[in-house]
Amino acid sequence: MEQPDEGVVLTIVCDNRSRKPGVEASWGFSCLLRGLEKTILFDTGGEGPILMGNMSELGIDPGEIDSVALSHAHWDHTGGLGDFLAASSDVDVYVLESFPGSISDLAARAGARIRVVTGPTEICPGAVLTGELGAAGGMTEQGLVVRTDSGRALITGCAHPGVAGMAARASEIAGGQMTLVLGGFHLLKSSESSIRSVIEELVEQGVRLAAPCHCTGEAAIEIFRSAYGDGFLDCRAGTVVDLTALLRDV
Numbered sequence: 493m494e495q496p497d498e499g500v501v502l503t504i505v506c507d508n509r510s511r512k513p514g515v516e517a518s519w520g521f522s523c524l525l526r527g528l529e530k531t532i533l534f535d536t537g538g539e540g541p542i543l544m545g546n547m548s549e550l551g552i553d554p555g556e557i558d559s560v561a562l563s564h565a566h567w568d569h570t571g572g573l574g575d576f577l578a579a580s581s582d583v584d585v586y587v588l589e590s591f592p593g594s595i596s597d598l599a600a601r602a603g604a605r606i607r608v609v610t611g612p613t614e615i616c617p618g619a620v621l622t623g624e625l626g627a628a629g630g631m632t633e634q635g636l637v638v639r640t641d642s643g644r645a646l647i648t649g650c651a652h653p654g655v656a657g658m659a660a661r662a663s664e665i666a667g668g669q670m671t672l673v674l675g676g677f678h679l680l681k682s683s684e685s686s687i688r689s690v691i692e693e694l695v696e697q698g699v700r701l702a703a704p705c706h707c708t709g710e711a712a713i714e715i716f717r718s719a720y721g722d723g724f725l726d727c728r729a730g731t732v733v734d735l736t737a738l739l740r741d742v
């Protein structure tokens with residue numbers, strides 16, 4: 493008998509903006525992925541109490557999380573790790589080789605299992621970390637590729653190496669184009685023309701849905717909103733996205 497399709501569901505736990513009273517807005521990013529073999533927390537926001545408070549407000553039990561993947565070592569993505577591990581340390585923590593040792597030390601002390609990512613790495617079927625992207629000397633980062641029956645999405649932390657380049661690399665790794673890119677796009681200081689060329693590159697790659705949040709910048713978010721039209725997703729802390737349905741219906 494076929495299993496009913498529960499769908500892959502993404503919940504934004506921490507973001508600079510919030511959509512729900514009781515869910516606190518704060519500079520940083522964290523999201524939760526449910527519905528695959530593993531329940532995955534991608535990034536942990538900037539502050540432990542906000543991460544834990546928002547999780548509780550959103551009905552997320554720390555004990556249900558199997559894996560924590562960190563996009564890059566900036567405080568606004570790793571700051572909540574200690575408080576999370578104090579609540580639940582029976583997890584795999586995925587870090588890049590280039591992270592400062594303090595992050596792995598903290599995770600090891602809490603009793604978590606450290607997984608050092610040195611290339612594209614499958615967390616479970618349907619969830620693959622890209623491994624370190626970006627030029628040495630710059631701020632490097634990994635993205636999370638999510639595959640449902642209906643399409644693929646790339647989740648970014650800050651997209652420091654550039655969101656279009658990350659999406660292109662993610663497509664190579666996944667063997668097919670990204671339909672959705674969601675996360676921080678780091679375009680706070682970019683000119684309108686460079687933001688528009690990023691959008692052009694994404695559209696050329698076949699990215700039909702865009703969900704810029706966190707460090708994308710308000711102005712850039714508005715440019716994405718008008719350029720993408722119906723393909724724009726307004727994502728904030730408290731937003732819940734059924735990825736399976738979204739990617740099917742696009």
Ligand SMILES: [Zn+2]
Pocket residue numbers: 520521566568569649650676706707
């Ligand atoms: Zn950030």
Ligand SMILES: [Zn+2]
Pocket residue numbers: 564566650652
């Ligand atoms: Zn960053």
